[in-house]
Amino acid sequence: MGKGKVIISQFVTVDGVVEGPDRWAFRFGPKRVAGDDFKLGSILDTGVLLLGHRTWEVFSHRWPNRSDGFARVMNRIRKVVVSRSAPALDAWSNSSLLEGELVAGVADLRRDQDVVVFGSTSVVHALAAADAVDEYRLLVIPTALGVGERLFVAPVDLQLRSIEKVGEAVLARYDRAARA
Numbered sequence: 001m002g003k004g005k006v007i008i009s010q011f012v013t014v015d016g017v018v019e020g021p022d023r024w025a026f027r028f029g030p031k032r033v034a035g036d037d038f039k040l041g042s043i044l045d046t047g048v049l050l051l052g053h054r055t056w057e058v059f060s061h062r063w064p065n066r067s068d069g070f071a072r073v074m075n076r077i078r079k080v081v082v083s084r085s086a087p088a089l090d091a092w093s094n095s096s097l098l099e100g101e102l103v104a105g106v107a108d109l110r111r112d113q114d115v116v117v118f119g120s121t122s123v124v125h126a127l128a129a130a131d132a133v134d135e136y137r138l139l140v141i142p143t144a145l146g147v148g149e150r151l152f153v154a155p156v157d158l159q160l161r162s163i164e165k166v167g168e169a170v171l172a173r174y175d176r177a178a179r180a
Contacts, residue, residue, distance in 0.1 A: 003110070003111060003112060003113075004047065004109070004110035004111065004112065004113045004114040004115060005110065005114050005115070005134035005135055006106060006110060006114075006115045006117070006127060006132055006133050006134050006135070007040070007043070007047075007114060007115065007116045007117070007134065007135045007136075007137060008117050008124050008127075008128075008133055008135070008136045008137065009038040009040065009116055009117065009118050009137045009139075010118075010119065010124070010136070010137070010138055010139070010151055011025040011119075011139050011141060012138045012139065012140055012141070012151055013140070013141055013143050013144055013145050013148075014140055014141070014142060014143065014144050015144040015145060015146065016150045016151055016152065017144075017145045017147070017148035017149065017150060017151075018119075018121055018148070018149060018150065018151045019121070019148035019149035020148065021119070021141075022058075024141060024143055024145065025139075025141050027141070027143060035069075035070045036070060036073075037139055037166050037167075037169070037171065038137045038139060038171065039137070039164075039171060039173075040116060040137070043114045043116060044073045044074075044077055044116070045073070045077075046113055046114070047077070047113045047114035047115060047116050048077065048078045048079070048080055048109055048113055048114075048115055048116070049074075049077055049078070049079045049080065049116050049117075049118060050080050050082065050098070050106065050109070050115050050116065050117045050120070050123065051079060051080070051081055051082070051117070051118060051119070051120050051123075052081075052082050052083070052119070052120030052121075052122055052123045053081060053082065053083035053084075053085070054120075055118060055119040055120040056079065056081045056083075056092070056095070058119075059074070059092065059118070060091045060092035060095070061091075063075055063092065064091070064092055064093070075092070075093055075094075076093075076094065077094065078094045078096075079092065079094055079095040079096070080095075080096055080097070080098050080105075080109065081095060081096070081097050081098060082098045082102055082105075082120070082123050083097060083098075102123065102126050102127070102130075103126070103127065103130045103132055106127065106132055107132070121149055121151070124151065125153055128152075128153075128154065128156060129154065131176075133176060134175065134176055135161070135173065135174065135175050135176070136151075136158065136172075136173070136174045137171065137172075137173050138151070138171070138172045138173075138174070139166065139169050139170075139171050140169055140170045140171075140172055141168075141169050142168055142169065142170075156176070157176075157177035158174035158175065158176065158177055159174060159175045159176070159177045159178070160172070160173075160174055161173040161174060161175050
């Protein structure tokens with residue numbers, strides 16, 4: 001399907017909730033979003049961020065005002081926004097609107113680079129439904145909420161790639177299981 005991969009990077013509770021991470025992901029301190037906890041490394045230098053409208057708006061208020069090393073990476077990377085109504089994209093450098101349909105647009109993007117999706121649950125659900133996700137990087141926060149929007153809304157087979165402790169959380173990396 002192309003040279004690049006589609007990588008989903010999500011904060012998730014141990015019971016699978018991804019909704020409202022600002023309310024629970026920081027229970028163990030603000031450092032949770034201060035660096036490359038998803039271990040994306042050089043992908044952030046060569047790839048593109050794909051963000052839903054709401055996630056882009058939250059990030060566009062958070063990152064441009066920061067100047068640390070990770071913020072410089074986030075501000076420099078190309079950002080593509082999935083939205084039916086165009087936000088004021090000049091609020092965050094290197095932002096543009098995804099042209100056309102989501103799955104076809106992502107296929108075009110991944111021809112030359114990796115595509116990283118942060119948050120943006122509706123985008124993740126649409127890509128997963130189209131079997132267009134190659135890897136999940138899940139930062140599992142040690143809390144359970146019992147209610148809220150879930151990352152997985154349909155069955156999916158995954159293959160564990162790695163797992164490591166990141167502060168009080170666990171970074172679990174999964175590849176899409178090989179198709180039969």
